[in-house]
Amino acid sequence: MPGLTQEIADNLERFKRDLDEHDNKTLVDRYYYSTSGPVLDNGQQAALRRSVSDYLDVSVRDVVLVGSAKLGFTLRPKPNRPALSHFGDESDIDVAIISSPLFLRYWQETFSHWVDVGDWDQAGKFREYLFRGWLRPDKLPRDADFPLSKQWFDFFRSLQASGEFGGYKIAAGIYLNEHFWEEYVGSALSECRLYVKELT
Template identity: 25%
Template sequence: MLSAKLRQDLIDEKDMEIIFQQHIIEGDSYFFNSLINAPEKEYELRKELSRELKINIRDTVLVGSAKIGFSIKTRQFLEFDEKFRASKMRKDRSDIDIAIVSQALFDDLSEKLYKFTRHYDKAWIAENWQVNNYYSTYSPEKPKLHDSFFYYYAKGWYRPDMLPANFDPPWKETLGRWRASLNRKISIGLYRDWKYLKNYQTDHLETIQNKIKKLEI
C-alpha cells in the first residue's frame, strides 16, 4: 500500500531525487523493521554481502517491496506477500530485493561473462543460454533470455536471474545462508553506477505520480 508520506510527497511534486533518497535509500525497511521486528538483521546481511564482495556496506541497499511495503514496478502496486496471501503458494512469496552499486564489480563480472560465453559466441548462446534455473522453459513468443539480459545490461543493470546456467555470481554462498535463515528468497540487482539505480526507481515513482494525478490510485 502506498504510504501517506510518499503519496503526499508525490502530490506536492517534491524533487524526485529527494523522494528517491528519502523513501528508497534511507529510512526503515518494511520487512526487517515492521514485519519481523529485527532491524539489525538487515545490516548484518548487508555487511556480510559487502565483506564477501569487497565493497562498502553503503553500496548495498534494500529496495522493492521489502523496503517500502509494496512493489512500485507492477500496475497493481502489490503489497509485500499479497500474491502469497491470496494463493498460499510458496512461489508467490515476495523476495527480499537488494541493489548493489559497484562499477568495479559490474565490470569484473562483465569480463568473466564475456569469457564464459566464448566472447558471446552465437552458437554457444544458442546452445547454452536459452533457459536457466530461474526460467526453465523457452517460449518463442517471449524475448530470448540473453536478449532480456542485455536489455537491462544496456541500462546499467546486471540481472543475475537472467544469466546463463552454471555462471554463479560471487554472492551465491552468502545469499544461500541468509535464504535459509530468513526462509525467504533474496534477489540481487547489480548496478554499474548510482544514476542507473536512481533512474530505474524514479521512472516507476513518476508512473505512480501520474496515476495519482489521474485519480487512478
C-alpha cells in the first residue's frame, strides 16, 4: 500500500492548498464530481455507481462517491481518527445518492410504517436527518414489517462481499437534492478549513 499512501499524501497537500484558495462550491466540483480518486480506480468507481443505480433504479449521475474513499482522507474527526486521517483498512466507502424520487419513496414507506406501528428506536434521529434533506438508512425501522431496510443492507453487504471494491464496507445515504448534499459537504469543508488554519 506504499504507492496508495503516497498518492493520498499528495492529494491531501493539494487539497490543503485548494482549501485555502477556493470556495466550497469549487471544491465540491473539483473533488467530488470529478471521476478520479486514490482508493478506487475509475473502472471500480464506474462499476460501483452503475451497480447502485441499477439496483435502486436511479440515474448513474445521481450516485456520487464521497468521503475518505473519494478524497483519500476524512474531513471530519471520528472516534480514534482526527480530521485529515488517511483512508485505511477500517474505512468505509461512502456513497451519496442524490435523487428526489428515491428519497420520497423511502420517506413515504417509512411514514406508512409509522402510521401503522408508531415510533421505532431511531425515529427521532431519522426525523433530525430528514429535516436536513438526508435520509439515513441506518435510522430506518429494522423490524420484519419494514422489508426496505433489510433489502438495502443486504444489497450493500453483497457489494462488499463481491470483493470488487476492495472488500471494504460500503455505506450510502439518500439526499433529496444537490442543495442538501452540497450544504452537508460544505459544512464539512468549512470545519476542515478551520482545522487546517489552527494547525498552521
